[in-house]
Amino acid sequence: MAKNTYTISVIQLNLNNTPENNLKKCMEWVKKAAAKGAEVISLPELYSSHYFCQSEDTDNFSLAEPLYGTSFKAFSALAKELGVVIIVPFFEKRMSGVYHNSAYIIDSDGSEAGLYRKMHIPDDPHFYEKFYFTPGDLGFKTIPTQKGKVGTLICWDQWYPEAARLTALQGAEVLFYPTAIGWHPKEKEEFGEKQQGAWMNVMKGHAVANGVYVAAANRIGLEKYLPDTNGIEFWGSSFICGPQGEILAQASADQEEILLAEIDLDLQENVRQNWPFLRDRRIDMYGAITKRAID
Numbered sequence: 658m659a660k661n662t663y664t665i666s667v668i669q670l671n672l673n674n675t676p677e678n679n680l681k682k683c684m685e686w687v688k689k690a691a692a693k694g695a696e697v698i699s700l701p702e703l704y705s706s707h708y709f710c711q712s713e714d715t716d717n718f719s720l721a722e723p724l725y726g727t728s729f730k731a732f733s734a735l736a737k738e739l740g741v742v743i744i745v746p747f748f749e750k751r752m753s754g755v756y757h758n759s760a761y762i763i764d765s766d767g768s769e770a771g772l773y774r775k776m777h778i779p780d781d782p783h784f785y786e787k788f789y790f791t792p793g794d795l796g797f798k799t800i801p802t803q804k805g806k807v808g809t810l811i812c813w814d815q816w817y818p819e820a821a822r823l824t825a826l827q828g829a830e831v832l833f834y835p836t837a838i839g840w841h842p843k844e845k846e847e848f849g850e851k852q853q854g855a856w857m858n859v860m861k862g863h864a865v866a867n868g869v870y871v872a873a874a875n876r877i878g879l880e881k882y883l884p885d886t887n888g889i890e891f892w893g894s895s896f897i898c899g900p901q902g903e904i905l906a907q908a909s910a911d912q913e914e915i916l917l918a919e920i921d922l923d924l925q926e927n928v929r930q931n932w933p934f935l936r937d938r939r940i941d942m943y944g945a946i947t948k949r950a951i952d
């Protein structure tokens with residue numbers, strides 16, 4: 658009989674360090690999460706470095722790595738050693754001039770279960786991702802693993818209900834959102850509470866609308882490495898919620914933490930039977946969703 662529960666984890670960290678140190682640090686924290694019973698573990702977005710997209714600087718392309726390079730080798734071996742699934746978001750060099758904001762989904766035997774490339778790329782003050790990243794071309798995917806069926810989206814993807822829906826329709830039991838989001842310090846007092854609330858609310862809405870678990874893994878800390886700027890204060894607040902949007906675990910705004918929660922497939926089925934949003938979709942009327950605007 659198939660197992661109807663498994664434990665997931667998101668790890669919230671300060672990653673304002675060198676790739677070598679961040680790799681060592683993240684591997685140790687994955688070990689800690691596994692020791693607590695986690696079976697599927699997600700790191701934050703672009704785990705291996707500080708958030709370099711605060712500026713448009715070609716020197717930062719040196720932080721990228723080819724597929725199956727350092728990150729894959731290290732976490733593949735670790736996943737096999739621990740018998741866990743690890744979601745590893747990294748800066749991918751696909752070829753000269755083509756780079757992606759990507760994530761490996763590494764299965765518990767160390768094999769690659771799947772690869773996701775961030776589809777929605779922002780271009781906001783000090784979040785200059787369009788300078789670095791080509792939009793993903795692999796589509797929205799649910800990845801079967803030996804622990805469960807997981808969907809992985811990345812940060813800016815979290816604002817788009819279409820991304821969550823298309824992933825959930827492929828059978829995802831949980832949507833992971835590796836994230837790097839925070840406040841511009843000078844805006845925090847006036848807008849910070851609303852910004853952070855909107856971030857949580859939209860993902861909780863995806864959980865409700867699709868009857869899925871949602872898990873967001875953010876970073877913490879002030880990353881101020883550019884002269885004459887205030888940097889970005891990453892707001893942490895990583896969380897895991899259930900298929901009715903209920904918070905199962907939530908982190909602080911400023912501490913490194915491991916969150917854990919149980920994925921209960923019987924509960925998911927019960928919620929979907931009683932809130933049959935997927936059943937009642939009018940797919941015959943949604944053709945216009947592919948238009949940029951409806952005049």
